[in-house]
Amino acid sequence: MRIMVAMSGGVDSSVTAALLKEQGHDVFGATLQLYDARGVVKKGSCCAGQDIRDARRVSDQLGIPHYVIDAEDRFHQTVIDRFAQSYTRGETPVPCIECNQGVKFTDLLNMARELGADAMATGHYVRRIEGINGAELHRPVDMSRDQSWFLFATTSEQLEFLRFPLGEMPNKDVVRQEAERFGLTVAQKSDSQDICFVTDKSYVQIVEKLSPEGLEQGDIVDETGAVLGQHEGIAHYTVGQTKRLGNLAMRQGDKQMVLRIDSQTRRIVIGPKQDAGRKLFYLRDLNWLIPIPEQDMRCNVQIRAREQERSATIRILPDQRVQVELEETGNPAPGQACVFYQGSRVLGGGFITLS
Ligand SMILES: Nc1ncnc2c1ncn2[C@@H]1O[C@H](COP(=O)(O)OP(=O)(O)OP(=O)(O)O)[C@@H](O)[C@H]1O
Known part of the structure; x- marks a missing residue:
């Protein structure tokens, strides 16, 4: 089978490529360049220079062709812009789902087809099981790495074309051992962080630059609408959150929680945690x-x-x-x-x- 492996330069997708090559498939690699040159994303973040060089080196080691695709604009529009905008709607976005769905499983997958692939493989930890009515998506064997929640938006059609060999791996140590066995230079490379383009603090800079309304001051109110205090922007809050409430964190002996975020009025509604939900x-x-x-x-x-x-x-x-x-x-x-x-x-x- 001719298989394109989506290679991020990390150990997971590198082992994916090595395993498929070892199984005798006609494998080639492709890396999306996602790095944002416009300065809203921290330098050295995911899929910038070093990661692309790592993917290239692994491909060379395996003796497979490797393509680099410039997806900067597309990543910016479909992932980063939407990420910033959704905070200003009072939401808590999950950019990895949009990235998987839009950039990886639409653009990259189309490219795989154009390059004559019969399938595209990634290093995601999920299982694809052939059922009686077609391909099914399942949690992986190693539940501590489960990425199925992030892949729920994968369509049946995309799933037919996708392969996730690492879903069967018992744990990450075994994946690293496999990387050592293949002599891959990335065998001990550290895992990527949760959202590849932000750290806990840098998301605020992104919102500040792209959707500054999310960082405008507003009222903190109780359920009756009485103003209790001020906040520094709805982008700092998530429904269910108990942090960042300052001296309003406890009221009348009750721990307080964010109940709702009203993006129109920029109001954060709080109430006692035990009655919430x-x-x-x-x-x-x-x-x-x-x-x-x-x-x-x-x-x-x-x-x-x-x-x-x-x-x-x-x-x-x-x-x-x-x-x-x-x-x-x-x-x-x-x-x-x-x-x-x-x-x-x-x-x-x-x-x-x-x-
Ligand atoms: N820039 C990219 N170009 C191509 N494929 C990518 C890219 N980023 C991620 N992928 C694919 O999506 C999979 C899951 O990405 P994720 O960010 O969760 O990385 P990961 O689990 O740390 O994997 P890895 O160790 O391969 O980086 C990767 O294993 C890879 O197949």
């Missing part, structure tokens, strides 16, 4: 990896990147909106993903809205 919320931009259910569907859902699954009912409303009803209250945050699971299998998911 909700069972009902809605989803936009759904992706289904099964036929759309005609009746209420009971399944497990995961509503944050690193959170346990919880039981829920998914309901398609008469106006076609999708409602999720959690069995026990949770703190769904607008902009985050709600992914549906049955056992290890991803059934679909969408982005959270509260109304």
Whole structure:
């Protein structure tokens, strides 16, 4: 099989390429240059110079062709701009989902087809299992590396074309041992961080530059609308957050939490943590990896990147909106993903809205 490997210059995608080559496939590599030359992203971040050189060196070691694709503009428009804008809507974005879906699984995948590939492989930790009705997306063997939540928006059509060999790996130590076995120069390279283009602090600089409204002062209010204090911008807050509330963190003996963010009025609504939480919320931009259910569907859902699954009912409303009803209250945050699971299998998911 002719397979294009999406190579980030890290150990995971390098081992992916080496394993597929060893299995006898006709492998070639491709790296997206995502580095932003316009200065909003920290220098030396993901997929800039060194990572591209690493991917090239690994390809040379394996004796496979390697292409570099300039995706800077596309990455900026579909990932970084949207990331900044969604903070100003009072949401908490997940840029990796948009990057996977738009840049990696649309642009790169199209390029793979153009270059005559039969499949595209990545170093993501998920499993693709051939089911009776086509390819299924599953959590990986190594749950500590699970990336299925970040890949829920992968369409069935894309999934048919994708391969994720590392989904079967028992743990990262084994992946590094494989890298050593192949003599790859990146065997001990450190893991990439959560969001490749920001650190905890630098996201504020991005919002400041691209969507400064997110950093304008506003009121902190209680549920009755009474003004309790001021904040330095809604971009600093997420629904469910207890930090950054200063002397409002405790009121009348109760720990306080962000209940809602109103981007129109720039108000942050807080209230006692123990009474907070909700069972009902809605989803936009759904992706289904099964036929759309005609009746209420009971399944497990995961509503944050690193959170346990919880039981829920998914309901398609008469106006076609999708409602999720959690069995026990949770703190769904607008902009985050709600992914549906049955056992290890991803059934679909969408982005959270509260109304
Ligand atoms: N710039 C890029 N160009 C091509 N493919 C990429 C790029 N960045 C990431 N990928 C692909 O997406 C996969 C998952 O990316 P992620 O950022 O989660 O990296 P990772 O798990 O640290 O993997 P790696 O060790 O390969 O960097 C990578 O293994 C690779 O296949």
